[in-house]
Amino acid sequence: MAKDTEKLIRQLSLISYLMAERRPVTATEIRRDVEGYSDMTEDAFARRFYADRAELDALGIHLSVDKPTDGFSEQENYSLAPEAFHLPPIAFTDAERAALQTALTLLDGEFAYAEPLRLALQQITWGRPSPLGSDSRQTIGLGITASAGGGETSARLAKIDTAIYRRKRIEFEYHTMGRDATEQRKVDPYHLLFEGGQFYLVGWSHERKDVREFRLSRIRGKVAYATKAEHDFQRPEDFDPRLYANRIPWQLGDTKGTAELEIPENLEWYIERQYGDYGTLENGVYKTDYSIARLLISWALEFGLRIVGPPELVQDARERVDKLIEDHRGEAPAVVPSRAPAVPVPVESNGRSRGGDAAIRPERFARLVTLATVLISAGKAGETLLVGDVCEQLQLSPTELREDIAVLNVVNFGGGAYVIYAEVKPTGEIEVDPEPYSDTFDRPARLLPIEAKALVAAIDLIGLAQADLRSGRSKVVDALGFDPVEEGLHIVSPKVDDDIMHRAEIAIQEHRLLELEYWTQSQDRYSERVVEPYGRINSREGWYIAAWDRSRGRLIHFRLDRIKTAQVLDETFEPNSELDVAADIGGWPRTGRIGGSRSARVHVGAEQARWAREQRPVLTEVEGGAVVVEITFKGLDFLVREVLKEAGDAVVLEPADAREAVLDAAEKLVARAT
Structure with a gap:
């Protein structure tokens, strides 16, 4: 028997x-009675x-340990x-369970x-009917x-992931983009x-004697444990992971100064809403600390x-900007290809791929605990399970299922008393004979860290x-x-904006018209739209509402961050069953390429080339x-x-009209500044 299997049998x-005894026991008793010791x-x-x-x-x-006063570990x-083992019952509503099941339906195989x-x-909704047919499944698409x-x-x-929970130090080779170097x-x-x-x-x-962020796609080769110790470190109690989320790029590093930017009145709401956490807006001037001047300038030029x-x-x-103007006047500059072979750098996948390569396998311990719950519940109810159904339910192969059942058949709670006996019949049925005290695993176990x-x-x-x-999330966190x-x-x-997202959700669920005040960034234009909202999708840029625009007679995707205001109207609409919100999530939401797009050849200088290779x-x-x-690009x-x-x-x-459009935009920026 493999060592890992022996270990799992011992632990289970x-x-x-311990749960069957319902009393504190000594190490001597454990060694005598527990399978494997x-x-x-x-x-x-x-x-x-x-x-x-x-x-x-x-x-x-967590096992409770009562230490003796004399200090002998045997005592x-x-x-x-x-x-300490079973998950407390969670009183989910049917709508909450449907929403949670939708999460699995949308993400299964790619998350x-x-x-x-x-x-x-499986654990938190145990014993309740599956809401897979929920209508909410049709209102969300994930690129x-x-x-x-x-x-x-x-x-x-x-x-x-494993190293974080086991407090294990790791080592790897990392490509630092700023220095364009790979180091240990x-x-x-x-x-x-x-x-x-x-x-x-x-x-x-x-190496840096400080907390740093490492992008996993820039790690080269394998990640290895640095030592053979059980634990190598303890995370500082004052470490706050939220400080490293939603940071603005131009503020990464030591502060160089405070920038002041003039904000047009019609954009103040947008800057306040989207960038208010990174600076202050007063009297039409946005002040923000910056560490990397180029990135702040990049943001300013974009808007x-x-x-x-x-x-x-x-x-x-x-x-x-002057350089932009100079480079885009007249004929395009000639480029001399390098004779050195190009280094292939994969274009980023934008967080989505298909198949088994995208999945992290949970520890076998988690599978076994969940399978025990499934088998014991069926046995007590006198039900016969089918191999195919259980494999589908827990995403196991038939071989893995048989191996896991063999392990559970050996798990005991002392004195030769076993937890369960299950047998896979040649017909593909699983007959289960739960032991009298199998209630150890007859209820869902607490979620393991990776499951939570x-x-x-x-x-x-x-x-x-x-x-x-x-x-639903709040209830899960309370239970954990x-x-x-x-x-x-x-x-x-x-x-x-949470309020706009919430109003859109109400309109989607209740089939009510939604009135939007929408900012089209490409044209710096505001418009009022009355739309039939059908759902939400996410993409490389963020969340969108997919809605039928009555005035234009077609389905349009409105970026949520560009909706200035939204009002849910009393008037309802009859949904068009032929409209599929998620039909195109494999296209532009994932790739950024819209149908009918044109292509431009763009020269990127040596200083920024390594970032360009990652993105395009x-x-x-x-x-x-x-x-x-x-x-x-679809539009210039x-x-x-x-x-x-x-x-x-x-x-x-090239193309030539794109060069002219960039030149025109740059010259307007200069004119505005003078």
Whole structure:
């Protein structure tokens, strides 16, 4: 029998034994009665028992230990109260359960934590009918699902996830974009973030002697444990993971100064709502501290904002705009391809991929505990289970199911009393004979850390503004006794106005017309729309409302952050059954490429080329380290903004009308500043 299987049998038998005894027991009794310990020497038992307790503790299963006054470890008494193992009942409403099941339906197979999410939902909704047919399933589409983006990154994510909970120091090679160098890193992992389509590790860097963020896609090779110790570190009590979420790029690093930007009156609401956390807006002037001048200038150019101070920042911005004008006058500059072979750099997947590579497998312990609950419940009800149904329910192969059943058949609670006996018949049926005291596992167990993390992360990814998900999340956190966001995985959602999201949700669910005041950024124009809202989708840029615009006679996607006001009208509408909100989530929401798009060839200078390689398809490597990339665009306004955001480091080579559009926009910026 494999060592891992032996360990699982010991740990499950230990849990069952302690809960069945319902009294403190000594180490001597455990060694004598619990499956897997009896044939060990005293020294071997001491080591294995200590290691098993440590692993169970890391899984959130904490044994109570009464230490004797004389200090002899043999006299310690151990116990496990049922409430320390079983999940407290959670009184979900039908709507909350439907919303939680929708989370699994939308994310299954693509969310990096889809499998532990499935087990978590199995636990918290145990014994209730499945709401898979809920109408809410049709009102949400996800272009970004927080997948790990492939097998290699998934393996790193799984290793880091385990290291966080076991307090294990890790080491890996990391490519630092700022210096364009790959170096060895030794890190105490504290937390995981998913933001902007990417997973990030937050941890103590031993090389930098400070807390740093590491993007998982920039890790090279494998992630390894740095030592063989059980634990290497303790996370500081004052560490707050929320400080590392929703940070604005221009403020990363040591503050260089405070910028002042002139904000047009018609944009004050937008700056206040979206960027109020990073500065102050008063009398039409937005003040914000900055660390990286180029990134602040990039943001200002994207929105056409005039920088009015400090003088050195004003001068830097003016020089960058002047360069844009010079580079886009006349004929496009010639580029000389590099003779060196191009280094293939995969374009980012934007947080979504398909298949098993995207999934993190939950620990087998979690599978076994959940399977025990399923089997015992069926046995007590006199029901016969089918192999295919259980495999589908828990995402197991038939071979894995048979192996897991074999393990559970050996689990005991002392004195030769076993928990369950199950047999897979040649017909594909599973006959279950629960033992008289099998109530150890007849109720759902507490969610293991990875399951809790998966459940709350899925809720946060879909959006807390949805009332049923928000209330369901609160109940889950109350039952757990902690919020996994504080120690686990933090899904950082794009900022949206909660009131507008809530009103849109009401209109969608009640089929009521929605009146919008909408800002079209590309044209800097406001318009009032009365629409039939059908659902929400997320994309690379953020959340959208999919709605039928009556005045235009077509389905339009309205970005939530650009809706200034929204009012739910009393008038209802009859939904068009042929409209499918999620029909195109595999297209532009994921790739950013809209049907009928054109392509532009854009030269990016050597200083910014390494970032361009991560984000866009590289067409040509240029001598000196620059690159020519492809940018797809539907309208020229979009392309102009993308080039302006490069703050003078990008030049459109073709098409000619795109060059002229960038030149015109840059000259207008100069005219506005004079």
